[in-house]
Amino acid sequence: MLDKKYAAQGLVVLGFPCNQFGKLEPGGADEIAQTCHIDYGVSFPMFEKVDVNGAGTHPVFRFLKDELPGVLGGSSGTSLNS
Known part of the structure; x- marks a missing residue:
């Protein structure tokens, strides 16, 4: 691990x-x-x-998506889809 x-x-x-x-x-x-x-x-x-998506997204994942849009989401990359 x-x-x-x-x-x-x-x-x-x-x-x-x-x-x-x-x-x-x-x-x-x-x-x-x-x-x-x-x-x-x-x-x-x-x-x-x-929650990692939607209105209830946890602050950690909101931060990660904002800071790493090409990796974890946002308009220019793969998102954490349900």
Whole structure:
């Protein structure tokens, strides 16, 4: 995993569950935590479920889309589509 491979260089992976992509995260925080930590061995920090598209877009993803439009969205690139 990237988080373990590059941790010594200072990389910190942050998990933001989202149910906008194929409805893959329908559960609540406890269910998501179990799936990620127990079933898949995720050890990086996990946040509450967020929206990455639409009116309720989480501020982190709004910032990323604004700053990296050719990578994460905006008018000149691939967007984070649901």
